[in-house]
Amino acid sequence: xxxxxxxxxxxxxxxxxxxxxxxxxxxxxxxxxxxxxxxxxxxxxxxxxxxxxxxxxxxxxxxxxxxxxxxxxxxxxxxxxxxxxxxxxxxxxxxxxxxxxxxxxxxxxxxxxxxxxxxxxxxxxxxxxxxxxxxxxxxxxxxxxxxxxxxxxxxxxxxxxxxxxxxxxxxxxxxxxxxxxxxxxxxxxxxxxxxxxxxxxxxxxxxxxxxxxxxxxxxxxxxxxxxxxxxxxxxxxxxxxxxxxxxxxxxxxxxxxxxxxxxxxxxxxxxxxxxxxxxxxxxxx
Numbered sequence: 007x008x009x010x011x012x013x014x015x016x017x018x019x020x021x022x023x024x025x026x027x028x029x030x031x032x033x034x035x036x037x038x039x040x041x042x043x044x045x046x047x048x049x050x051x052x053x054x055x056x057x058x059x060x061x062x063x064x065x066x067x068x069x070x071x072x073x074x075x076x077x078x079x080x081x082x083x084x085x086x087x088x089x090x091x092x093x094x095x096x097x098x099x100x101x102x103x104x105x106x107x108x109x110x111x112x113x114x115x116x117x118x119x120x121x122x123x124x125x126x127x128x129x130x131x132x133x134x135x136x137x138x139x140x141x142x143x144x145x146x147x148x149x150x151x152x153x154x155x156x157x158x159x160x161x162x163x164x165x166x167x168x169x170x171x172x173x174x175x176x177x178x179x180x181x182x183x184x185x186x187x188x189x190x191x192x193x194x195x196x197x198x199x200x201x202x203x204x205x206x207x208x209x210x211x212x213x214x215x216x217x218x219x220x221x222x223x224x225x226x227x228x229x230x231x232x233x234x235x236x237x238x239x240x241x242x243x244x245x246x247x248x249x250x251x252x253x254x255x256x257x258x259x260x261x262x263x264x265x266x267x268x269x270x271x272x273x274x275x276x277x278x279x280x281x282x283x284x285x286x287x288x289x290x291x
Contacts, residue, residue: 149162193207
């Protein structure tokens with residue numbers, strides 16, 4: 007009996023040691039996925055610098071009136087043309103499948119004006135185990151990676167449909183950093199005073215969507231049918247997709263920027279708001 011008790015205590019002790027080691031490992035700052043993100047970010051920053059200059063009304067003279075009013079009304083005229091934009095969302099609701107748990111994530115994204123690029127690092131946890139994601143589009147390649155426990159890769163989505171979807175997301179956010187309108191092959195066509203169709207072309211990839219503006223010419227919605235929903239099994243389905251923006255606030259330079267953003271899959275039966283975030287901070291460089 008005493009021997010059994012000693013063995014049981016030994017097993018319990020080993021379990022505590024293993025749990026302790028896992029806790030220490032999970033709290034080590036180093037992460038291979040975050041390191042990959044940081045390396046790609048540094049490379050992209052070095053390769054996408056914009057000449058220092060300021061926005062003028064003449065820059066957008068040939069654009070639809072709604073785009074001109076957006077640029078003017080939201081404080082970009084007279085401000086310096088930016089190379090990239092950093093947006094950080096904290097404690098954001100995120101869900102890809104309504105049958106699965108909703109995550110709380112921190113989402114740190116960078117949008118670049120020159121040569122379309124967008125990089126985002128996702129930090130979260132699932133039942134106390136660290137979960138990280140890397141959502142990217144640069145060098146004309148899109149992808150999304152997910153890692154749990156800092157070591158176990160649970161998905162690595164890539165391919166032509168992912169490239170197209172990532173470029174579509176870049177287009178949806180292009181008005182956040184208007185230098186991108188001047189640096190890339192983006193074509194606009196007026197639908198009516200508050201709706202403008204946009205198409206971006208990049209080395210054989212072409213995606214389109216519609217920007218919608220309110221009466222103050224804040225951009226409040228982007229709608230597209232060119233973005234694919236990728237399921238866990240790797241299958242792809244093209245579902246209408248909407249991005250919504252509201253709660254605009256001015257920064258220290260007078261630039262009016264949305265502080266609430268939602269990403270929505272418009273499924274036939276009902277909408278799925280899979281990203282519902284409040285901007286913790288944003289900055290232009």
